[in-house]
Amino acid sequence: MSDSVPAVEFKNVSKVFGNITVINNVSLVIPQKSFVTFLGPSGCGKTTLLRMIAGFYDCDAGEIFIKGRRVDPVPPYARNTAMVFQEYALFPHLSVFDNVAYGLNIQASEGRIKQSDIEPRVMNALELMQLNALRDRFPHQMSGGQQQRVAVARALVMNPDALLLDEPLSNLDAKLRESVRVELRQIQKKLQLTSIYVTHDQQEALSMSDMIVVMNKGVIRQVGSAHEIYYKPNSRFVADFIGTTNLIDVDLNGGAALYKDVPVPLEGAGIPQSGSASVSLRPESLRIGKEKVENSFNLEGTIRESMFLGEKTRYTVVDAYGKEWIVDSFDPGLTVFEGQVWLTATPDKPHLIVEE
Numbered sequence: 072m073s074d075s076v077p078a079v080e081f082k083n084v085s086k087v088f089g090n091i092t093v094i095n096n097v098s099l100v101i102p103q104k105s106f107v108t109f110l111g112p113s114g115c116g117k118t119t120l121l122r123m124i125a126g127f128y129d130c131d132a133g134e135i136f137i138k139g140r141r142v143d144p145v146p147p148y149a150r151n152t153a154m155v156f157q158e159y160a161l162f163p164h165l166s167v168f169d170n171v172a173y174g175l176n177i178q179a180s181e182g183r184i185k186q187s188d189i190e191p192r193v194m195n196a197l198e199l200m201q202l203n204a205l206r207d208r209f210p211h212q213m214s215g216g217q218q219q220r221v222a223v224a225r226a227l228v229m230n231p232d233a234l235l236l237d238e239p240l241s242n243l244d245a246k247l248r249e250s251v252r253v254e255l256r257q258i259q260k261k262l263q264l265t266s267i268y269v270t271h272d273q274q275e276a277l278s279m280s281d282m283i284v285v286m287n288k289g290v291i292r293q294v295g296s297a298h299e300i301y302y303k304p305n306s307r308f309v310a311d312f313i314g315t316t317n318l319i320d321v322d323l324n325g326g327a328a329l330y331k332d333v334p335v336p337l338e339g340a341g342i343p344q345s346g347s348a349s350v351s352l353r354p355e356s357l358r359i360g361k362e363k364v365e366n367s368f369n370l371e372g373t374i375r376e377s378m379f380l381g382e383k384t385r386y387t388v389v390d391a392y393g394k395e396w397i398v399d400s401f402d403p404g405l406t407v408f409e410g411q412v413w414l415t416a417t418p419d420k421p422h423l424i425v426e427e
């Protein structure tokens with residue numbers, strides 16, 4: 072099967088619970104071998120969309136394809152997907168080995184694979200997840216992190232067309248979460264396994280994904296790389312949801328943008344001739360200085376607060392219009408300013424958002 076066929080495709084898919092439309096006419100293409108994240112606030116429909124790929128929920132409208140095959144009429148067991156859940160969902164009475172072997176045992180009993188293939192495949196999955204030493208343990212004899220690795224091994228061993236992960240790390244402590252994150256990504260790359268990952272943690276999404284799908288209220292708001300989503304948000308919602316940003320309203324006039332009376336130099340073509348829009352400026356895209364900078368955004372303000380955060384210092388600056396700006400400085404030589412300062416940004420930094 073050619074790689075150009077999407078691993079998963081949604082065409083105009085909707086899902087209704089009761090009288091609430093939880094997924095609203097979603098179309099999406101997920102390329103093979105990619106690591107894709109569904110990101111959005113609680114209740115926006117991430118889990119629902121993921122479960123529809125596995126077939127745990129039916130579509131109320133639209134079509135779903137896995138590697139070009141239409142699957143929405145196909146029952147879950149006949150779709151080649153594997154799911155990892157937040158709460159692990161291991162079989163408590165089975166050892167690690169038997170948990171991982173479970174799906175393969177079923178396939179062997181149906182004559183779909185050879186019995187003799189099971190052990191090497193399980194051992195391979197245990198090896199990948201560094202679980203060899205734990206193969207005879209039972210779930211209650213393991214930490215949460217270890218149990219989650221078993222759950223991942225149990226999914227990997229099935230060699231799925233898509234590995235589906237629903238907030239798999241949220242029960243782990245912060246440090247472990249970060250190391251399992253790195254490990255998951257390495258394994259995904261090594262196996263070239265299409266992975267679809269649900270999270271509401273934007274750091275997780277930014278750090279792991281080839282492609283991020285930002286959702287809100289059952290619709291997709293933006294699809295793009297981490298860099299695009301972060302620096303080129305297509306809406307105030309996305310700009311605001313991902314990370315910290317300074318959002319201002321601007322008036323457009325003759326291809327130029329004005330914040331109050333202050334020109335906001337912008338790069339790129341296609342700036343509308345008139346109307347109103349927003350500009351997103353990330354805290355690290357602004358500089359604090361004593362002087363204006365030519366051909367840049369220059370805004371006078373007063374430092375209200377500074378917070379030393381180790382690798383950076385975060386300043387709160389108030390402009391003449393009373394707006395608070397968040398500015399991050401990574402310059403250890405920057406002395407804490409008092410009084411009036413200039414906030415500056417070169418024209419490549421402000422990102423214009425025009426919404427209908």
Ligand SMILES: Nc1ncnc2c1ncn2[C@@H]1O[C@H](COP(=O)(O)OP(=O)(O)OP(=O)(O)O)[C@@H](O)[C@H]1O
Pocket residue numbers: 088089093111112113114115116117118119120271
């Ligand atoms: N089985 C169900 N019956 C009725 N409503 C449901 C059902 N499952 C989900 N919902 C509703 O559908 C909406 C989307 O839920 P979903 O679980 O997909 O959200 P989510 O984005 O995964 O949120 P979270 O980040 O909290 O896990 C919510 O309003 C939820 O209450």
Ligand SMILES: [Mg+2]
Pocket residue numbers: 117118119269
């Ligand atoms: Mg969910």
